[in-house]
Amino acid sequence: MERILTSAPSLGALYARALVSRPSRSLDFPRVRVVQRGVRFDLDQLARFCRLTGFPVRDTVPLPFPQVVGFPHQIDLMVREAFPFTVAGVLHLGQEIAQSRALGVGEEFDLAVRAVGMHAHRRGATVDLLTELSAAGEVVWTGRSRYLARGVRWPGKPVEAPKLPAPEGEGTLWRVPADTGRRYAAVSGDRNPVHLSPVTARAFGFGRAIAHGMWTASRALADLAGPAPDSARYEVQFGAPLFLSSSVRHVARRTEDGWAGAVRSRDGQRVHLAARLTVP
Secondary structure (H helix, E strand, O other): EEEOOOOOHHHHHHHHHHHHHHHHHHHOOOOOEEEEEEEEEOOOHHHHHHHHHOOOOOOOOOOHHHHHHHHHHHHHHHHOOOOOOOOOOOOOEEEEEOOOOEOOOOOOOEEEEEEEEEEEOOEEEEEEEEEEEEOOEEEEEEEEEEEEOOOOOOOOOOOOOOOOOOOOOOOOEEEEOOHHHHHHHHHOOOOOHHHHHHHHHHHOOOOOOEEEEEHHHHHHHHHHHHOOOOOEEEEEOOOOOOOHHHOEEEEEEEOOEEEEEEEOOOOOOOOEEEEEEEEO
């Protein structure tokens, strides 16, 4: 079943609705596909995303940026449809992004989001949401997001993906300011309270605000590759929370078909993010 949107969803209204909504009691997830046709990139939003993450502003779009565009549609799906959890406090565990060609900043796409699976997890349940951009009927970009709903009981044996390699070494030192969560929220619209301030983060069990996973993943990719390759696959697993403010290290190693990377604590002991970029 498809639910057609004629414009991007309003995240403010969705978050307000999420605060009073109750989770579904069903042990299933909705098979609805949220679709918006004729989507164009917001060039001001794209420029602000590039400035915040380190990508150069070009006539093609950085590989992670369409995830920002599709994020409101993901929230729309999780808030308006009957999921067995509420959106507030949901954590982003992993992201896979692939594109078959470079995406021009002035192009028009059809955007679709749907849930493609739920699994038990040792800390609750995970849901995988698939975002697709299509041009002339052909899917040219996909983003698969894995979110954790803590404390949700789901039938079956807990499932966790095999860990990506996380290179060690000195790498490049990043100083991540305290307002990074709020600045990324302003660009992406993702105002999950765990990212905004120590006060709002404490309400969800965190001592301090934590960085958005997609900010960390985008910054790491910008450090690796600069302009987005025409065709590429980028896989990310989020580990220990990156508390704000922090100093962390980005370590990268060349592989046969791309790069392996990690964002580690300054002493190298904790892995905040492991990533793999594959370029055909």
